[in-house]
Amino acid sequence: MPLVCFSSPKGGVGRTTLAATAGVALHRLGWRVIAIDLDPQNALRLNFDLPDELRGIADEIDGERDWSDLAVETPAGIFLVPFGTASTSEALRVDAHVAQTPGWLAQRLEPFLQERDLLVVADMPAGPSPVNVEIDPLADLRLMVLLADAMSLPLLPKPPQGDALPAGGDRAREFGYVLNQVDPRRQLCRDVMALSRDVLGEALYGVIHQDEAVAEAAACQLTVLDYAPDSGASQDILAIARRVNRSVAPA
Ligand SMILES: Nc1ncnc2c1ncn2[C@@H]1O[C@H](COP(=O)(O)OP(=O)(O)O)[C@@H](O)[C@H]1O
Ligand SMILES: [Mg+2]
Incomplete structure (x- = not known):
């Protein structure tokens, strides 16, 4: 039932890596997990040994086909709904469809969100988009992934308020941050970490070290949990998954 979204204002920060890896970690903590790729990069599948040409969300925007028909089981034991291979114009068509059909994305997700012991992980597109506008309000937990660099500092404070939250609804929503690619040997990284801890307090869900094993794992179509346990x-990612689990597990 819980929906956990991995977002970020810009790309290349580790959203996809974390969505895939935390998804597997949460599976190991006992959840059935489905990871949904909402980013036109269609990269979530690259963390798993899966065929290249999988049908995905972009192939089904006109149809009424249930997204569970698009789900594939990964060797890591979680299920995955790919975005699908889409050209720029096809990806823009998805955005246009989502923007022009309010409620469509929510409807597609609803069967998953109704399953009590199923945890849904969403790999979100970077920055503002119609997909974010539609999905964010449904999320039980939104995790913002940031790099531990100077550019991330202005993005730190204030979880979104007002227009980013829906009127009504019954989900207990939470907003958290993850600092990724931290290298404690670098003074700037240490400073950003210290400041983040001060500013964010409990909203800082965790810190992930920069680790060559993460990049190597992706090259082998594995998550780092399988490549270098x-x-x-x-x-770091197991610790974040435990924290996510505490946030979204039924009381
Ligand atoms: N903690 C880390 N240490 C080393 N490399 C990382 C780490 N996190 C992510 N990466 C690498 O950074 C690149 C971008 O990650 P990705 O998850 O695709 O970002 P995004 O989805 O935000 O665009 C990938 O090559 C990934 O393997
Ligand atoms: Mg990505």
Whole structure:
């Protein structure tokens, strides 16, 4: 039932890596997990050994076909709904469809959100988009992934308020942050970490070290949990998954 969205204002920060890896970690904590790729990059599948040409959301915007028909089981045990291979114009068509059909995305997700022991992880597009506008209000937990760099500092404070939240609804919503690619040998990284801890307090869900094993894992179409279980990044992501689990597990 819970929906956990991995978002960020800009790309290349580790949203997809974290959505895939935290999804697998949450599966290991006992959840059935389905990961939904809402980013036209269609990259979520690259963390798993899956065929290249999988049908996805972009192939089904005109149809009424249930997204569960698009779900594939990954070797890591979680299920995945790909975005689908889409050209720029096809990706823009998805955006236009979502913008012009309010409620469509929510309707597509609803069967998953109604399953009590199913946790839904969403890999969101970077920055503002019609998909974010539609999905964010449904999320039980929105995790903002940031790099531990100077450009991220102005993005730190204030969880979104007002227009980003829906009127009404019954989900207990929470907003958290993850600092990714932290290298404690760098003074700037240490400063950003310290400041983030001050500003965010409990909203800082965790810190992930920059770890070559993460990049190597992706090259092998594995998550780092399978590629290098004892690596620092694996331990960091497992800790974040435990924190997510505490937030979204039924009381
Ligand atoms: N903690 C990390 N350490 C090392 N490399 C990382 C880490 N997190 C992500 N990466 C690498 O950074 C690149 C971008 O990550 P990705 O998840 O695709 O970002 P996004 O989805 O935000 O665009 C990928 O090559 C990924 O392997
Ligand atoms: Mg991505």
